[in-house]
Ligand SMILES: Nc1ncnc2c1ncn2[C@@H]1O[C@H](COP(=O)(O)OP(=O)(O)OP(=O)(O)O)[C@@H](O)[C@H]1O
């Protein structure tokens with residue numbers, strides 16, 4: 121058992137107009153294995169997943185899933201292949217329950233066997249870790265729960281082949297572990313699981329094999345023991361533009377002594393939470409961590425002026441007057457030079473109908489107005505080019521729609537938008553979701569440079585290893601309030617983890633996460 | 638049936654405004670005079686309101702299927718069925734009820750099938766397709782019949798008498814509700830909602846969105862055919878000119894009934910309530926004496942109440958807490 125080939129792609133090619141997303145793709149996966157697909161942003165991973173699922177049709181080559189051809193999602197359903205796409209596809213206007221079972225039935229007839237509601241409630245409770253009301257509208261739920269809905273939708277189908285395209289990107293640490301448990305269970309039952317991820321730690325932990333894509337070509341497959349960061353990086357990236365090395369910066373205690381640029385007093389994420397204060401010294405990088413729903417997300421969005429906190433006040437030092445001025449709205453944020461990058465790009469990031477250029481430049485329009493309020497477009501071109509180069513955004517023509525970019529590259533456009541504003545404070549709410557390792561390192565370097573030139577950064581992330589060697593201070597949220605501030609030596613995995621679970625300073629955390637090795 | 642309707646209203650927030658408005662209008666009408674609540678009054682009301690209710694029902698499944706597919710062609714389509722029925726069938730001596738009903742329903746469904754196929758396979762935005770349908774049919778109607786005229790078949794003349802509440806027109810209406818009720822009980826209704834709410838999600842999850850869209854259009858076409866029958870009964874003749882009025886009124890009724898023009902939200906109950914509310918508004922206004930401007934007053938009232946109910950919906954009912 122467990123060794124027959126279930127997924128096979130031979131010589132597959134796919135182009136979108138000028139862009140050749142896949143040039144020569146060969147791939148094989150077996151029953152009972154977790155097979156990772158790895159590559160830089162825009163290397164063609166999602167395209168590969170869409171071809172296997174019958175959503176896209178290859179221009180050339182042959183694809184067989186469990187011995188059959190899959191020409192449409194309906195075919196995929198029939199042979200037992202289920203895909204969790206990179207975009208979190210949830211209908212906001214429909215209930216959680218409807219979202220879970222969409223597409224399960226024929227046009228008229230229900231294929232129902234057994235009690236769907238109980239089954240759905242059980243699986244969501246197991247995945248989310250708490251029970252979820254099946255009848256509420258999905259639109260009001262946070263991104264992480266929506267991500268769980270999509271995962272639950274797939275698992276409920278009991279797939280023979282399951283494809284997860286960056287499904288852990290919106291999940292916190294604790295949740296990632298639950299997802300891994302689910303994957304282990306499916307593997308034990310003999311399913312084939314294909315995962316696409318940029319989290320190397322995740323790969324090392326769970327993948328049996330990994331196939332590497334570079335610019336639309338599969339360059340090789342690594343066995344379990346060969347999956348290491350160096351191996352992956354050297355295969356993913358052509359030698360001439362290999363990413364900068366992982367430079368570890370020392371946490372700069374000095375930076376934390378600078379005058380404050382932003383203060384928040386008496387904040388609370390919800391009514392019953394303990395009040396807390398927060399301050400941001402000029403030129404420093406402050407990391408924000410916490411398990412899902414501990415208030416950190418509301419906190420950073422309140423700083424950006426998107427939502428009103430329950431009481432309390434946010435103040436930012438004005439560039440003009442050098443006085444602390446209250447920040448209460450998005451307008452205040454823009455005037456005070458506070459930029460915000462969201463990780464939930466579908467809801468509060470991109471303008472899907474607009475071009476890449478518009479999406480990047482929209483924030484600076486108001487500063488570049490000519491006579492009569494006409495936007496002086498030519499003056500924006502150099503800025504556009506600078507950001508595209510700096511973040512290595514892989515684009516075709518700037519006038520293409522932003523949705524023609526790969527997920528990671530869309531995210532980079534949002535980061536570019538924040539930089540383009542010349543802000544004094546950048547707030548990043550899990551900005552590296554779906555961004556490849558090389559770019560992440562570039563991003564840290566750019567933020568460091570920004571901080572050294574006097575800019576200030578607040579960086580929320582769901583991956584704690586992102587803070588190490590990068591942040592000057594890490595503020596951990598727990599129970600809706602700022603639970604602990606860590607500096608210097610304390611910015612390490614164990615102390616951060618302990619704080620995230622609300623444990624005392626020196627308690628050890630009793631389960632080992634991600635980096636088991 | 639009214640029990641299930643009641644349950645729907647209490648569960649579906651988008652029905653709060655139309656149901657509330659319905660109650661208010663009903664009280665106002667009762668206050669202004671008793672005319673409506675007599676046998677003759679009700680019979681006349683059903684006769685006049687049914688074509689509008691049925692056209693509103695005809696666009697409901699099409700709008701629900703999403704892509705901003707407001708079916709503008711519905712009014713002229715109803716007119717097309719009406720004039721061809723009078724000119725081609727009755728004019729040639731074909732008056733058997735089965736033939737007439739089959740023609741009306743079949744023509745409506747066939748026309749919508751063509752529109753659906755164009756939308757799906759030529760990949761034109763639905764609103765463009767239905768706008769073309771509107772323009773083409775408006776012209777064709779005048780070619781088939783250059784001015785109002787002709788007579789409805791004999792057996793239909795009594796339908797328009799408006800002397801009994803339980804007239805065949807009411808049967809048409811109940812027939813349409815029955816069709817909708819059956820569809821609502823099948824998976825089709827859920828597939829339709831999901832397609833309208835997020836077509837990409839529905840497609841990638843294995844919903845046959847093209848089939849769903851085709852069926853939605855054809856069901857709409859059947860309702861348009863029934864609307865044409867009730868309209869023919871109402872005027873007892875053919876009229877090539879009324880189509881465009883019905884399109885605009887049907888869209889208004891749909892929105893008043895709480896449907897979302899971007900798809901996914903809406904239903905027969907809402908559209909029916911919307912259409913009845915429009916009827917009540919014009920009925921109510923007709924009890925005042927506005928003289929020669931009464932037509933304009935009615936239109937203005939439709940507009941104001943439409944805006945008003947959308948505002949109530951946005952600011953009072955569906956205000957979401959910012960997470
Ligand atoms: N619909 C489309 N139209 C035009 N170009 C597209 C389209 N979809 C993908 N592409 C291009 O194809 C290439 C591969 O995209 P793909 O989404 O497969 O990348 P990916 O490996 O999944 O990247 P990421 O890690 O950022 O998700 C990219 O250059 C992208 O811009």
Ligand SMILES: [Mg+2]
Pocket residue numbers: 165166167206285526527528
């Ligand atoms: Mg991708």
